[in-house]
Amino acid sequence: LKSCSLALLLVISLLPVLVKYRMSVCRYPLGMSGGQIQDEDISASSQWSESTAARYGRLDFEEGDGAWCPEITVEPDSLKEFLQIDLRSLHFITLVGTQGRHAGGIGNEFAQMYKIKYSRDGSRWISWRNRQGKQVIEGNRNAYDIVLKDLEPPIIARFVRFMPVTDHSMNVCMRVELYGCEWLDGLVSYNAPAGEQMNLPSHPVYVNDTVYDGAVIHSMTEGLGQLTDGVCGLDDFTQSHVYNVWPGYDYVGWSNESFPSGFVEIMFEFDRTRNFTTMKVHCNNMFSQHVKAFRQVVCYFRSESDWEASPLSFSPVVDEKNPSARFVTVNLANHMASAIKCQFYFADAWMLFSEITFQSDTAMYNTTLAPPKTGLTPNTPDDPTHKVDDSNTRILIGCLVAIIFILVAIIVIILWRQVWQKMLEKASRRMLDDELTASLSIQSETFAYNHNQSSTTSEQESNSTYERIFPLGPDYQEPSRLICKLPEFAQSSEEPDGVPHYAEADIVNLQGVTGSNTYAIPAVTMDLLSGKDVVVEEFPRKLLTFKEKLGEGQFGEVHLCEAEGMQEFMNKEFLFDIPEDQPVLVAVKMLRSDANKNARNDFLKEIKIMSRLKDPNIIRLLAVCIYSDPLCMITEYMENGDLNQFLSRHEPEGQLALLSNANLCHMAAQIASGMKYLSSLNFVHRDLATRNCLVGKNYTIKIADFGMSRNLYSGDYYRIQGRAVLPIRWMSWESILLGKFTTASDVWAFGVTLWEILNFCKEQPYSQLTDEQVIENTGEFFRDQKRQIYLPQPVLCPDSLYKIMLSCWRRNTKERPSFQEIHRALLD
């Protein structure tokens, strides 16, 4: 078999095609998904939280919160955020893969675009550009698909940084993988005179080094470029080809006119002292255009700091018969060196090189394709200078027959698979529909971060370290989950929802500090929030008098307190309807002093967000106590408590309602108005319900957000083993199934809230259904086969109001009304 693979290599090497040897061989995953890259070698500019640290940025991993996410939103012009991988040694990187944060359906952040920076020494960073000079790489379109991109030109580096790029500010999360192989040449840079321009009668040919990543002034220093990009030039250098660039693109060339000494000197620097066997220089030899391979080369070696006195000299035979480009092999005779300086002598007016490779002691590609001992230097399987000897010819013929058989077999298999796949697809389409109900319960489980489950699947996949990725196409996409394949799902996750796209791509933070739900932070608003004009005063703790505990969560408590002299701490714009000297009733959200750093950060973020919300129908942040522990935020509280309890107390008895429909409508309209304000800022509330609305004098309503922290309402939330707690009875189908939270899903929740109000909160939505059945019903909404159950029209509810509710629960998010429309309808 080994000699067969050797023969196969030889067959390939005889093919007169554009040679891309390293490019097609070097495509191994380098260990982000496989785990060979250690956690400590993955770092980042910042992290949103401990569970989205750099080490979770591994492709196809679902650990932590499912990806690396930087701390703040990524702005269009700033390139501050990056995910960095240290490969510990130089690698030849030909392909990169990226993926967003899916987290079993909860995550929806991804990088639409990114740039790559790399470094060989950890200090000089180079921005990668493609062959047309473009830096930005198209990234992901959704949170789950892996997008692979060929790097043209490839990168030779030890450190690689992925830098998310956006066209508007948005939250971004990434998972990545690098593909390539170790850079066994060990070459760190070559310094050479800059390539020149050849003026042919018909057109100029630019033989400069376009992808050189060092400094280019009169000469090239400290970089690598076309001589190491793994692409060999064509026989006819005046032809331009694949890259749509100018003639001569593949070559770096010099004219003897510019070198009175008669030679071009190139200095090569290596990563360490190596024992060199050969150097191979790919030269053009189109003598009809006065281009020939070099006549002589003289190489000097430097090990440690001194140049060896005696150089090595080699004179290949000048070939004036065969005009094809070729590798000229120079025997370096086991010289030890960390730098080599070679003088290439002109044989004609021009000298054009496209690749230079070095073979040294350890420089053997340890792959099954290229076993050592073959006599061929494995990393140049296509070396055209190599002669096939007689003993190989017989093997070659035998193997060719075998290869033909194998090819026929492969073709048969491919054809058979295509037919089979078509059949399967048809069958699965039929089955899918029936299975969705069953898979929904599984789907809901994936909301919890099931570590065991995900790690076993990734283990199975991680065995493929040496399974190379072959596609050379620019856009190879891997379908991930069945659910993503459903055409309807795919569609609905693409559609814009009236809310700009960025609002969806924010961090899902279902469980806030006190176990309560912080507002989702849409990216665009974050910069509003980071403005300097946010003034939240520190309030002296001793002026707070504890009244009662309103609720409690994992990291803190909410207390009802009286605050003395609060009026002095507020801006004049804020009017209390209470005389100056009387204490004000406030809610104090308090972080336990033993809360971890993430919880503290989230708490401070929540303060930042709350401090900017100024609307008559939104609870205001009044002051904070953050100079000492425990951290507190002091918000308004309304004397009538929350709307849920308020309405339950006012439940109509007999025919005699204490609250008129006009009162109910007035309250609903205020909620719509507050939500209108939130949605205008692109805020997504995620937990709108009567329990989160507070009632003041004269039926004034303000929207708050601490429902989840209260035991009273724990039955309203569906606790999935693990961590997520979801108010499923208020959630839209797309929030439950796809993890999409948008203003349109807030509208859905508003419909449920309106239903609660008109029902006087005497029962939970879908009270006759279990949590599992609610989720199943969500599946019916998705399938839309008229089997979904809607909340019934409440007894005292006029038709016009029920119509508003039904419009909030439309399947298509675009067809749901906006809060503006709802507000107007409720005022009528």
Ligand SMILES: *[C@@H]1O[C@H](CO)[C@@H](O)[C@H](O)[C@H]1NC(C)=O
């Ligand atoms: C090489 O030549 C082309 C064509 O003149 C030019 O556009 C390009 O900037 C040059 N590249 C370098 C690195 O000098």
Ligand SMILES: *[C@@H]1O[C@H](CO)[C@@H](O)[C@H](O)[C@H]1NC(C)=O
């Ligand atoms: C370099 O490698 C060759 C072949 O492996 C070996 O014979 C020679 O001793 C090595 N040279 C040094 C200086 O180690």
Ligand SMILES: *[C@@H]1O[C@H](CO)[C@@H](O)[C@H](O)[C@H]1NC(C)=O
């Ligand atoms: C360059 O090469 C051409 C062709 O060999 C020769 O005629 C010419 O004299 C050379 N010029 C210099 C400056 O060496």
Ligand SMILES: *[C@@H]1O[C@H](CO)[C@@H](O)[C@H](O)[C@H]1NC(C)=O
């Ligand atoms: C090549 O792989 C074999 C086992 O597959 C290992 O024993 C050997 O050390 C490797 N050689 C190098 C140079 O990495």
